[in-house]
Amino acid sequence: MCIITDAGEIVEQRIRTERGRFKEVLGGRKAKVLLEASTESEWVARCLEELGLEVVVADPNFAPMYGTRTRRVKTDKRDARALADACLSGTYRKAHRTSESRRQLKAELSVREALVRQRAKHLFLIGTLVRQQGLRVATGGADNFLTRLNEVELTKELKSTLAPLIEVVELLNKKLALVNARLEALAATDTQVARLRTMPSVGPVTAAAFVATLDDAKRFKGAHQAEAYLGLVPSEMSSGEKQRRGHITKTGNARMRGLLVQVAVGMMRVKKGSTKHLWEWAERIAARRGKRVAAVALARKLAGVLFAMMRDESEFKPWQAKEEVPERSAAAA
Numbered sequence: 001m002c003i004i005t006d007a008g009e010i011v012e013q014r015i016r017t018e019r020g021r022f023k024e025v026l027g028g029r030k031a032k033v034l035l036e037a038s039t040e041s042e043w044v045a046r047c048l049e050e051l052g053l054e055v056v057v058a059d060p061n062f063a064p065m066y067g068t069r070t071r072r073v074k075t076d077k078r079d080a081r082a083l084a085d086a087c088l089s090g091t092y093r094k095a096h097r098t099s100e101s102r103r104q105l106k107a108e109l110s111v112r113e114a115l116v117r118q119r120a121k122h123l124f125l126i127g128t129l130v131r132q133q134g135l136r137v138a139t140g141g142a143d144n145f146l147t148r149l150n151e152v153e154l155t156k157e158l159k160s161t162l163a164p165l166i167e168v169v170e171l172l173n174k175k176l177a178l179v180n181a182r183l184e185a186l187a188a189t190d191t192q193v194a195r196l197r198t199m200p201s202v203g204p205v206t207a208a209a210f211v212a213t214l215d216d217a218k219r220f221k222g223a224h225q226a227e228a229y230l231g232l233v234p235s236e237m238s239s240g241e242k243q244r245r246g247h248i249t250k251t252g253n254a255r256m257r258g259l260l261v262q263v264a265v266g267m268m269r270v271k272k273g274s275t276k277h278l279w280e281w282a283e284r285i286a287a288r289r290g291k292r293v294a295a296v297a298l299a300r301k302l303a304g305v306l307f308a309m310m311r312d313e314s315e316f317k318p319w320q321a322k323e324e325v326p327e328r329s330a331a332a333a
Helices: 019-026 041-050 076-089 100-131 145-150 156-189 191-196 204-214 223-229 254-269 273-289 291-312
Strands: 002-004 010-012 032-036 054-058 234-236 245-248
Touching (some): 010 076, 032 041, 041 054, 100 145, 223 291
Parallel strands (some): 032 054
Antiparallel strands (some): 002 010
């Protein structure tokens, strides 16, 4: 911690990140505090605000904030001094502070993602052990994997080997069912989540994740900025008259990008009439660049549509074919 007093004196001190210590050291002060966004920044900011301090949570990706720090030497002490200088000069960019309800929603989604990954890891191992015996489990979804496994004639030895893994998968399925039920209930009560679900192929998990990630659509200038925030825009290294564009930047929430790509793939596979203008657009890209590029491009477009639905508080409008206007005869003309 680095404190710059009104007289210009610099006080540097190392304290534990605990509520009690904050109250002992900073209680009763009137000051402006600048701290960088991190895993613990929100509760620290709230704790300091309860003590009467003015708190700014800054974006650590804003390079000028660390302009006074030596690039080749990075320590907590130097970072604190750089933040103190940035607070004094105003050389910082505020980070968005997510609301309490959206933080709770993010926590629910993080738990679900951890359970899904753990289950996928166990299912992959089960499938590998089964294939080693010359057997195969029929393709299908993860939810009914155990049902399909029961249809395979396993040896007694293999059944005994797989028993602990199967027990864990059964437990994970039960926990996932509870988490999915909570998300379903939330989707039914949260107006923003329910609104996004009006788009075909967008389920409660994708809608909830999108709302939790963006939190407030009005903080973005437009759809392109929201797409860039999700890391779905092409990277670019252009100079002079040469323009070089590469793969998508992949910045931001990787889970959200993956969910949007899944929705895009499902939309291209199940070609519903209500989304005809979207999957036809993706098919034209697939003909030129391939299906994988088309799926990512469609995911970016879907992010823009979902953003607009959040911003305008509107539901998805199904595609409707324009009525053909009959040609007028020469006499009528």
